[in-house]
Amino acid sequence: MPTTYFQRSGLRRYLNETGEVWLFAQRFFREAVRRPFEWRELLNQCFIVGNQSLFLVGMTGLIMGLVLTLQTRPTMEDFGAEAYMPAMVGVSIIREIGPVIVALICAGKIGSSIGAELGSMKVTEQIAAMEVSGTNPFKYLVVTRILATTLMVPLLVIFGDAVALFGSYLVEHMKGDVSFQLFFNKVFRQLSFSDLVPATIKTFFFGFAIGLIGCYKGYHSRKGTAGVGRAANTAVVVASMLLFVLDFIAVLVADIFFDL
Amino acid sequence: MEPLIHIDNLNKSFGEQHVLNGFHLDLFEGENLVIVGKSGSGKSVLLKCIVRLLEADSGVLEVLGKSIPELNQYEMDRLRTEVxxxxxxxxxxxxxxxxxxxxxxxxxxxxKMAGQDVESLIVSTLESVGLAHTIGLMPEELSGGMQRRIALARTLILRPRIILYDEPTSGLDPITAKEIIELMLKAQREYQTSALIITHDMDCARVIANRMIILIDGRNYAEGSYEALSALPDPRVQAFFK
Structure with missing residues (x-):
């Protein structure tokens, strides 16, 4: 039978995989509410996810705040609007730049690590060994990791935002002699409910997406050690793309409900 | 006597490739049944079907009197502790x-702890494989033979009635392989297990097998004791013993 363009193209494979990820997510929700709960492993994973990324997120946040302020300040000065610097930096970091950049860092650091770890467990039959010992490996390995990223990425974003604002303050203090209290007063006076809530909610979805894609790619890793590398790599690529799609959707939804 | 594992007319294919074609076996209490076959003859697939890591396409597959394809996940997990x-x-x-x-x-x-505490069970099981001193080590710090023994201890700790061995001596030097075989026999005596063993290693088969099945093209090609099979003039059977 001659193959159609649809069958030959990557589109079919892409749609198949999208369906499989959807089924994987459905299984996560089913297993997450079913006993027994793996509390110890969940806490362990929360610690690993948080601890693994804390330094990187902190460094990225600091540089993000420094660079954004250094690059924007001359233009603001041209308009005589340097007094608005803290407000401008605060809104842009908390609403958009902070969540997206920190989530991308986490996709690279955590997503690849989960993909490689589960992929390696798959090809060395450790997942099969759990299964034949009467343990549910999906619950132990996947549910705990997805929950850990869903809970920890928002905390990492808050930490990254705080460090970025501190970086911005350092520049403002050096260039404009702005005090710590004045800087943060200006930042928080400008921020409203509609800035904080959507920005925080979307980070839970970012964390979920990073965990989901990392686990999916690792859990379905095949073809030996090369497959492990591919799982880690595609986990980062797909999760990063998904983050931008989710961010776009989050902005659209926030625009409807909060009239941005 | 009821078999612990009863398999009849088992079929499993991957696309066009037929791996198991009407395979059958019965494993009885206290028996060591060895299955030999070339690489790709479906030996590992058979073991994975027994514990439902793979789903068989058709045929009868019963373990401890329970039909594997009909069990729900909870029942299957309970049964896996016996295998x-x-x-x-x-x-x-x-x-x-x-x-x-x-x-x-x-x-x-x-x-499965039968009133014992976790620590004493772990220590006693490790002692039975002669590796109690490795209790705090990571797997990467152990040799291949030690890893195999710890894996056996992990299997034994749930006190299973049946053990499925997938190439238990592969990748080991002859001395370590001999130690593993002795350990398998010791485990059978101490824990009263029955075993289904898949191997290429005819020395292992000679020592451990009560009965053997030669698997060729996914079918039972020949069956009998080690001595009976080694005396068969069939060249396809003899190829395993040379």
Whole structure:
């Protein structure tokens, strides 16, 4: 039978995989509410996810705040609007730049690590060994990791935002002699409910997406050690793309409900 | 006498490739049944079908009187505690210590502790494989033979009635392989297990087998004791003994 363009193209494979990820997510929700709960492993994973990324997120946040302020300040000065610097930096970091950049860092650091770890467990039959010992490996390995990223990425974003604002303050203090209290007063006076809530909610979805894609790619890793590398790599690529799609959707939804 | 494992007319294909074609076997209490066959003849697929890591296409597959395809997930998990599986590559959890590797299945099946505490069970099981001193080590710190013995201890800790061995001596030097075979026999005596063993190693088969099945093209090609099979003039059978 001659193959159609649809069958030959990557589109079919892409749609198949999208369906499989959807089924994987459905299984996560089913297993997450079913006993027994793996509390110890969940806490362990929360610690690993948080601890693994804390330094990187902190460094990225600091540089993000420094660079954004250094690059924007001359233009603001041209308009005589340097007094608005803290407000401008605060809104842009908390609403958009902070969540997206920190989530991308986490996709690279955590997503690849989960993909490689589960992929390696798959090809060395450790997942099969759990299964034949009467343990549910999906619950132990996947549910705990997805929950850990869903809970920890928002905390990492808050930490990254705080460090970025501190970086911005350092520049403002050096260039404009702005005090710590004045800087943060200006930042928080400008921020409203509609800035904080959507920005925080979307980070839970970012964390979920990073965990989901990392686990999916690792859990379905095949073809030996090369497959492990591919799982880690595609986990980062797909999760990063998904983050931008989710961010776009989050902005659209926030625009409807909060009239941005 | 009721068999512990009863398989009849079992079929399994991957696309166009027919791996098992009407395979049948019965494993009885206290027996060591060895299955030999060339690479790709479907031996590992057979073991994976027995513990439902793979779904068979058709045929009868009963373990301890229960039809494997008809069990729900909870029933299957309960049954799996009665059927140990020793993987070819040991499959120890490499992020856990030896203690945690043994503790892992036990914590999830506390009914298997029979009133004993976790620590004493772990220590006594490790002692039975002669590796109590490795309790705090990581799998990467152990040799291949030690890993295989720890994997056997992890299997034994749930006190299974049946153990499935997938190439238990592959990748080991002859002396370590001999130690593993002796350990398998010791485990059978101490824990009263029955075993289904898949191997290429005819020395292992000679020592351990009560009965053997030669698997060719996914079918039972020949069956009998080691001595009976080695005396068969059939060249396809003889190829295994040369």
């Amino acid at each position: 140990g599986f020793l993987f070819q590559g040991s499959a120890l959890y490499d992020s856990m210590t030896v203690r945690e590797n043994l503790e892992f299945p036990l914590r999830r099946h506390p009914e």
